[in-house]
Amino acid sequence: MSGKVITVTSGKGGVGKTTVTANLSVALASLGKRVVAIDSDIGLRNLDIVMGLENRIVYDLVDVVEGRCRLRQAMIRDKRLPELYLIPAAQTRDKNAVSPTDMVVVCDQLRLEMDYILIDCPAGIERGFRNAIAPADQVLIVSNPEVSSVRDADRIIGLVEAEEKGPARLIINRLKPAMVARQEMLSVNDVLEILNIELIGIVPEDESVVISTNRGQPLVLSGQNGASAGQAFRNIARRLDGQDVPFIDLTHRESFIDRLKGWVSGRN
Amino acid sequence: MNWLTKLFGQKEKSGSLAKSRLQMVLVHDRSQISPGLMEQIKDDIIAVIARHLSIDPDNVEVNLTSTQTESRLVAEIPLKPNGRRKTTAYSLE
Numbered sequence: 001m002s003g004k005v006i007t008v009t010s011g012k013g014g015v016g017k018t019t020v021t022a023n024l025s026v027a028l029a030s031l032g033k034r035v036v037a038i039d040s041d042i043g044l045r046n047l048d049i050v051m052g053l054e055n056r057i058v059y060d061l062v063d064v065v066e067g068r069c070r071l072r073q074a075m076i077r078d079k080r081l082p083e084l085y086l087i088p089a090a091q092t093r094d095k096n097a098v099s100p101t102d103m104v105v106v107c108d109q110l111r112l113e114m115d116y117i118l119i120d121c122p123a124g125i126e127r128g129f130r131n132a133i134a135p136a137d138q139v140l141i142v143s144n145p146e147v148s149s150v151r152d153a154d155r156i157i158g159l160v161e162a163e164e165k166g167p168a169r170l171i172i173n174r175l176k177p178a179m180v181a182r183q184e185m186l187s188v189n190d191v192l193e194i195l196n197i198e199l200i201g202i203v204p205e206d207e208s209v210v211i212s213t214n215r216g217q218p219l220v221l222s223g224q225n226g227a228s229a230g231q232a233f234r235n236i237a238r239r240l241d242g243q244d245v246p247f248i249d250l251t252h253r254e255s256f257i258d259r260l261k262g263w264v265s266g267r268n
Numbered sequence: 269m270n271w272l273t274k275l276f277g278q279k280e281k282s283g284s285l286a287k288s289r290l291q292m293v294l295v296h297d298r299s300q301i302s303p304g305l306m307e308q309i310k311d312d313i314i315a316v317i318a319r320h321l322s323i324d325p326d327n328v329e330v331n332l333t334s335t336q337t338e339s340r341l342v343a344e345i346p347l348k349p350n351g352r353r354k355t356t357a358y359s360l361e
Contacts, residue, residue, distance in 0.1 A: 147286050154294050183281035190287045194294065 003034070003111040006118050006240065007136035009160075011152030013123030015144045016173040019209060020233070021120035022050045024140075026218035027237030029084035033115040036075060036085040038106075040132040041122035042097055045089035052216025053078060053086050062090035065102045071109055080221065085114075095127040100134030107135035116240070125159060133160065138240075139168035140200065145175055145186040154195055169200040171236065176205045177227075177252035188250075201236035203229050204250055295334040306330060313343055322348040 008021045018039075025037040039047035042062065048054040059074040064087070071087075078084040087106075090097060103119075110117045121132035133139065139160050143153040153170070160168045172188055179185035188202055206229035212219040219230045220237075227248050235245045296302060301309075310330040317323050329344040 147290050150290055151293060151297065155297060158298065180283070183283040185283050186286050186290075187283065190283070194287065194290050 003114040003117055004137045005107050005111070005135045006116060006138045006140060007121055007132050007165075008118060008140045008142060009121035009129065009132060009156055010123065010142040010149070011125060011156040012143075012149045015142050015149050016203075017123075017142050018046050018050050018120050019213065020140070020142050020171055020173065020203075021118050022047060023218060023220045023230075023233035024237050024240065025051075025084060025086075025116075025118050026078075026081065027220040027234045028116050028118075028240065029078070029081040030221065031237060031241055032082070033241065034083040034113065035116045035118065036087060036110055036114050037118045037120065038087045039089040039120050040098070040103070040128060041120060042089045042128065043091065043094045044122065045091050047120045048076075048086060048088045049216065050213055051078065051086055051218065053088075054216070057088050060088045060090040061106070062093050062097045064106060065098050071106065080218070083114075095122065095131065098131050100130050103131050104135045125155065129156075129159070130163075133163055133165055136165050139165050140171055141168045141197070142171045142173050143191065143195075144173055145180075145188075145191055147186075150186065150191055150194060157195060157197055167198060169198045170195060171201045171203065172199070173203045174205045175202055175250060177250045178258075181252035181254065199247075200239050201232055202247060202250060203232040203236075204248075206230075291334075295332045295339060298334070299332060299339050301332060306332070309341075310343075313345070317345055324348050 006024075008017050008024070010017050018041075021037055025035050029035040037047060037051070038061065039045050040061070041047075045060075048057060053076050056076050059069040061074065063069045064071050064074045074087050075085040076088065078086065107117055107119075117135075119132045119136065122128035141153050141156055141160075143149045157166070157168055160166050170192070172191055175188065176185055180187045188199070192199055204227060209219055209229050212222060220233045222230070225231050227250055232248060235248065238245045296306075310328060313330060314323065314325045314328050318325065324346045327346045331342050333340055333342055
């Protein structure tokens with residue numbers, strides 16, 4: 001069977017595409033799948049440092065496309081898992097060093113040996129986006145529950161449909177359940193109603209994402225269970241793999257102290 | 269939120285404000301009609317109608333509305349009061 005290409009995109013920068021790509025790649029690999037993550041953000045590579053593989057880069061995606069190395073040589077193996085690889089982006093070139101056709105050719109080769117090929121898309125809607133979307137079988141859109149991110153997600157959903165790569169599925173990242181409970185943040189239902197798209201995961205805001213990224217250690221291997229980002233990523237990976245996994249209940253339950261504070265400040 | 273704001277009515281929560289602002293802006297984004305183009309359309313409609321009818325240009329309203337399935341451009345064009353007759357409005361959809 002041929003491998004699936006999954007592109008992670010968002011339009012807006014800084015919403016967590018790279019974190020999502022890294023964690024889903026590791027989570028799928030820990031399910032025993034053969035996985036390769038591709039950083040398509042030529043000139044601004046980051047997937048390598050998030051995955052903790054930044055010191056092992058010899059060749060990159062542009063070297064492959066321009067024929068300076070074989071595909072296998074640019075695939076850095078993550079030794080923590082049996083079958084996880086990274087193809088890093090070039091740091092000294094720009095998006096035009098790779099074409100959508102190049103991406104299709106590279107991914108078609110990878111499909112023969114891998115179960116999943118995850119592509120970390122750059123921010124924006126220009127060449128980098130078209131490169132990342134060209135080989136996609138499935139598209140995941142990452143959005144934070146805030147206005148600028150949701151607006152850009154809406155634009156991207158339209159572009160994905162125009163490229164006939166839809167229907168895309170949505171990951172709501174960095175949700176703060178306590179703020180949603182106070183009605184000071186868009187809820188999951190608000191975002192779904194606005195975007196009218198299928199949901200594949202809700203990732204709560206979680207300090208351990210920053211901590212594990214600081215260490216270059218994948219959160220999904222170390223993260224706790226329960227209502228944590230690590231668990232959310234593991235669940236999304238299982239849904240991608242076709243399993244039916246219920247969503248974590250992220251409803252915020254006010255503690256007695258919260259209620260007391262609300263009462264004192266006049267908020268009910 | 270303190271006792272005073274509670275007494276004098278609650279401010280709208282930012283979550284629902286975010287939702288309604290997004291819904292408004294996305295109607296324009298999706299139809300690729302900018303607020304500037306809307307103004308242009310409005311001015312053109314006023315010019316065309318005013319050639320035939322006496323209208324009240326200051327109260328013309330042109331808006332985009334949107335549901336899950338369709339978007340429409342709605343124009344409200346009030347006519348100038350004409351003698352004893354009451355004001356009527358033409359609705360163009």
